[in-house]
Amino acid sequence: MNDANSSNSAIMLGLFQQMPLPAVSRYLAQQGWKWIVLDMQHGPMNYETAYECIHTLRALGAKPYVRVSVDHPSEIQKILDLGAAGIVVPVVNSKEQAEAAAYAAKYPPLGGRSKGGDLAYHYGEDYTDRANRETQLLVQIEHIDAVRSVEQILAVDGVDGCFMGQVDLALSMGLGHRNFKDNEEHRKGIQRSVDVCNRLGKFACYNAFSIAEAKERVKQGFCGITLRSDVDWLLGATGSLLTELKTNLPA
Numbered sequence: 001m002n003d004a005n006s007s008n009s010a011i012m013l014g015l016f017q018q019m020p021l022p023a024v025s026r027y028l029a030q031q032g033w034k035w036i037v038l039d040m041q042h043g044p045m046n047y048e049t050a051y052e053c054i055h056t057l058r059a060l061g062a063k064p065y066v067r068v069s070v071d072h073p074s075e076i077q078k079i080l081d082l083g084a085a086g087i088v089v090p091v092v093n094s095k096e097q098a099e100a101a102a103y104a105a106k107y108p109p110l111g112g113r114s115k116g117g118d119l120a121y122h123y124g125e126d127y128t129d130r131a132n133r134e135t136q137l138l139v140q141i142e143h144i145d146a147v148r149s150v151e152q153i154l155a156v157d158g159v160d161g162c163f164m165g166q167v168d169l170a171l172s173m174g175l176g177h178r179n180f181k182d183n184e185e186h187r188k189g190i191q192r193s194v195d196v197c198n199r200l201g202k203f204a205c206y207n208a209f210s211i212a213e214a215k216e217r218v219k220q221g222f223c224g225i226t227l228r229s230d231v232d233w234l235l236g237a238t239g240s241l242l243t244e245l246k247t248n249l250p251a
Helices: 021-031 047-061 073-081 093-105 121-122 127-135 144-148 151-152 166-170 182-201 210-218 229-246
Strands: 012-017 035-039 063-067 088-089 136-141 161-164 203-208 224-229
Touching: 012 021, 012 063, 012 127, 012 229, 021 035, 021 047, 035 047, 035 224, 047 063, 047 073, 047 151, 063 229, 073 093, 088 093, 093 136, 093 151, 121 127, 127 151, 127 182, 136 144, 136 151, 136 203, 144 151, 144 166, 151 161, 161 182, 182 203, 182 210, 210 224, 224 229
Parallel strands: 012 035, 012 224, 035 063, 063 088, 088 136, 136 161, 161 203, 203 224
Antiparallel strands: none
């Protein structure tokens, strides 16, 4: 996707990054990934490391997004002040939670974000004037309650798009975390969410587990695609390599 703030462009491809290493950010950006989601919800990254990873990605032309903790709007402003291009907020199940996230993410009059940090030195004195339209707030639709309220959640001014959380959605529906993808109600929940997102002209995102799934989700209407994480790909590749070596070399 040429511009993540446009919902009608080409697909924007990215990965989640869990390893708290700016070197990993550099390698991924140099490969040509358009956006990297630094995972501060499930990964070990702290603020200092996130700051270095954010600016490494920006310097090499990739868009740094950060997934923050559940139900901590104060983290949103902090991460934006560190230079993130976008925020992913997990487990947003109501209009009120979406409004709290938008208030933290946007400068007045749209929200209540406070001006501070070193952003003007990096991105110009007019950063504050541009930030509301140039930074993105993505809310994760990953609970059946969120699917039921998705119109109200995504209609909140300041929410720029959604990021589906298909596994947590399945868990909230009592389907478990495996073998849920053929469940009709689960599929309908995902389709309803992406349809609402696109109808409102917002950015619809999905973390696919395979190339085949990525193709399927693009056909559904998602335009921001991530394919698992750096840890998933590293351990998958090294595990397969070790298995092959053990199979083909004498013990």
